[in-house]
Amino acid sequence: TPLTRLGGLALVSLLVGGTGEELLSWSLAPFLGGGGGFLHADPPLPGPDSFLLPNVDGCRPRAPFLLVLVASAPGHTAQRQAVRASWGGARRAGGYPVRTLFALGAPGSGKEQARLEEESQRHGDLVQGRFADTYANLTLKTMMLLGWAAAHCPGAAFVVKVDDDVFLNLPALARHLGALPSPRQLYLGRVHWRVQPNRDPGNRHHVPASAYPAGAFPPYCSGTAYVLSGDAALGVLGAAPHVPPVPLEDVYVGLCARWAGLAPTHTARMAGSTHYPMDPCCYGEVLYSVHQVGPQAMGAAWAMVGGEGGACTPLHRGLGVLRCKVLALLEGL
Numbered sequence: 474t475p476l477t478r479l480g481g482l483a484l485v486s487l488l489v490g491g492t493g494e495e496l497l498s499w500s501l502a503p504f505l506g507g508g509g510g511f512l513h514a515d516p517p518l519p520g521p522d523s524f525l526l527p528n529v530d531g532c533r534p535r536a537p538f539l540l541v542l543v544a545s546a547p548g549h550t551a552q553r554q555a556v557r558a559s560w561g562g563a564r565r566a567g568g569y570p571v572r573t574l575f576a577l578g579a580p581g582s583g584k585e586q587a588r589l590e591e592e593s594q595r596h597g598d599l600v601q602g603r604f605a606d607t608y609a610n611l612t613l614k615t616m617m618l619l620g621w622a623a624a625h626c627p628g629a630a631f632v633v634k635v636d637d638d639v640f641l642n643l644p645a646l647a648r649h650l651g652a653l654p655s656p657r658q659l660y661l662g663r664v665h666w667r668v669q670p671n672r673d674p675g676n677r678h679h680v681p682a683s684a685y686p687a688g689a690f691p692p693y694c695s696g697t698a699y700v701l702s703g704d705a706a707l708g709v710l711g712a713a714p715h716v717p718p719v720p721l722e723d724v725y726v727g728l729c730a731r732w733a734g735l736a737p738t739h740t741a742r743m744a745g746s747t748h749y750p751m752d753p754c755c756y757g758e759v760l761y762s763v764h765q766v767g768p769q770a771m772g773a774a775w776a777m778v779g780g781e782g783g784a785c786t787p788l789h790r791g792l793g794v795l796r797c798k799v800l801a802l803l804e805g806l
């Protein structure tokens with residue numbers, strides 16, 4: 474019957490959903506060696522030659538509490554515009570100063586580069602590295618944006634890396650980070666456990682045994698959205714020269730974090746591959762990030778944030794991520 478099916482779904486989602494995941498994360502952290510062995514790195518910072526558009530004023534006049542760097546591609550003009558017109562346009566969120574910038578590599582043509590320079594003039598929110606913008610260079614893009622943050626925005630308490638198809642509930646995330654008791658060594662996101670390297674040379678996630686021989690990666694935060702405290706970002710940058718060049722940016726950051734003695738913290742409020750239906754409570758309050766939100770949907774998602782008196786009823790708020798997961802499961806039936 475529909476009712477038993479619903480009950481079954483609720484049970485499954487309780488087991489695989491938020492609660493179980495967070496318990497697992499809490500119980501795992503002590504075994505990862507994070508915290509105690511934390512490296513206070515003093516990494517070399519990127520110089521002016523590393524950038525095509527260095528945007529040295531991108532963080533002025535005053536460093537934000539939360540610096541969001543959106544990994545984008547030269548051709549993704551519509552995605553950037555949708556982010557600017559929604560959550561990325563905010564200068565304050567949850568009572569904290571925030572700033573959103575876009576990180577890019579070099580396009581294939583001078584014409585495209587001219588268009589980007591024009592966009593940069595108009596909006597002042599592009600940071601462009603001196604490397605070809607290709608899928609295989611995503612790791613370079615991430616290290617570039619972390620390097621830019623360390624060099625040109627050292628006052629930011631937290632750096633968030635997101636993709637340009639991610640809806641970010643910036644007020645909810647900022648409030649959460651602002652309330653943390655000791656956030657100095659934070660690496661927060663949706664944690665992937667025991668992912669095995671893909672050994673198929675034809676796969677775009679291929680990692681040769683010569684680069685990474687072990688059978689599984691250490692836990693790492695999904696690349697769609699993750700948070701590093703300023704100190705943690707320095708630790709990751711400092712570890713990079715010691716870490717094998719795995720071409721998957723999120724795995725690579727996880728390896729650097731592991732080298733720096735930084736354990737990832739899991740939050741079920743950052744979405745992995747789950748597609749959440751547009752629900753005002755889920756988008757407006759419960760979830761910090763949802764990925765695969767196209768440019769057309771970004772404004773509608775943002776409109777759900779900050780509704781009068783909250784977007785959730787007390788019951789819905791109590792059920793939290795669990796209810797959102799059940800909605801996602803029901804939509805998939």
Ligand SMILES: *[C@@H]1O[C@H](CO)[C@@H](O)[C@H](O)[C@H]1NC(C)=O
Binds near residue numbers: 604606607610
């Ligand atoms: C990464 O960028 C560098 C510098 O532009 C370029 O030489 C290289 O071909 C790129 N790598 C890939 C795999 O695209």
